[in-house]
Amino acid sequence: MTGDAGGAAIRVLLADDQELIRHALAALLGLEPGLEVVAQAADGRAAVDRALAHRPDVAVVDLDMPALDGLAVSAELARSLPSCAVVILTGYGRPPLLKRALDAGAKAFLPKGSPGGTLADVIRRVHAGGRYVDPALAADALTMPECPLTPRELEVLRLAEVDTPVAVIARRTHLSNGTVRNYLAAIVAKLGVTGRSEAFRLAREQGWL
Structure with missing residues (x-):
């Protein structure tokens, strides 16, 4: 549609x-x-x-x-x-992911369930040089506790995602088996x-990984 x-x-x-979501968004924005x-x-x-x-001018990308x-x-x-402003859409808007998105250069972050008109308004806002963060996510980000794991622990947990053997994790992190x-x-x-599978799932859900 022309300006x-x-x-x-x-x-x-x-x-x-x-594909269904992508085509639906294209149809909504086309209006x-x-x-x-x-x-x-x-x-x-x-x-x-x-x-x-x-x-x-603007890229709307799924997280x-x-x-x-x-x-x-x-x-x-x-x-x-x-010159291309990025808007990130997500089905699970955890506050830590919000911070990581903004750190990565995204100009807006909003849930996939937002009305089509909201997305269109956000696209216009970031194109004009502004930013947008879903208000509920912003409020949660102010009250959510920090990740209790150290950067090294997160590195080990990330490698442990699919029951990776301890020896493999040790080799990749240059640590001993006992330290891992x-x-x-x-x-x-x-x-x-x-266990570590549950730990990985929880950390992923919280946006720490």
């Missing part, structure tokens, strides 16, 4: 690995004055490639995508296409869970 009063439309890229969806992508790597090819997630896409576009076991025991104790 208002003869002005150029805001060019938008949509990236989401769920909005002054917005034009110029490209779509089903994964993060394609999102970056198509952004560089089409040079949109959880194959190849590159929304945070990686945001960081890459901040480096290679700084101590880290895993400390992680489980700090999080109050029964």
Whole structure:
């Protein structure tokens, strides 16, 4: 759709690995004055490639995508296409993810369940140089406790995602097997869970990983 009063439309890229959601968003934004969806992508790597090819003004990207997630896409576009403002959509808006998204260069962060009109308004806002954070997420971010794990513990836990053997984790982190076991025991104790699989799931849900 062309811009208002003869002005150029805001060019938008949509990236989401769920085709139905992507097409629904494209249809909704197509009804909005002054917005034009110029490209779509089903994964993060394609999102970056198509952004560089089409040079949109705003990229709306899902947080959880194959190849590159929304945070990686945001960081890459901040480096290679700084004129493109990134809006991150997520189905699970944990406050730690909000901070990581903003640190990665995203200009807006909002839940997938937001009304279509809200997304359109956010696109216009970031294109004008502003930022937007979902108010409920912002309020939660102010009251949510900090991650109790150290950076090293998070590194070990990230590698332990799929029951990776202790010896493999030790080799990748340049630690001894005993040190890795101590880290895993400390992680489980700090999080109050029964094992490392549950610890990984909890940390992922909280946005610490």
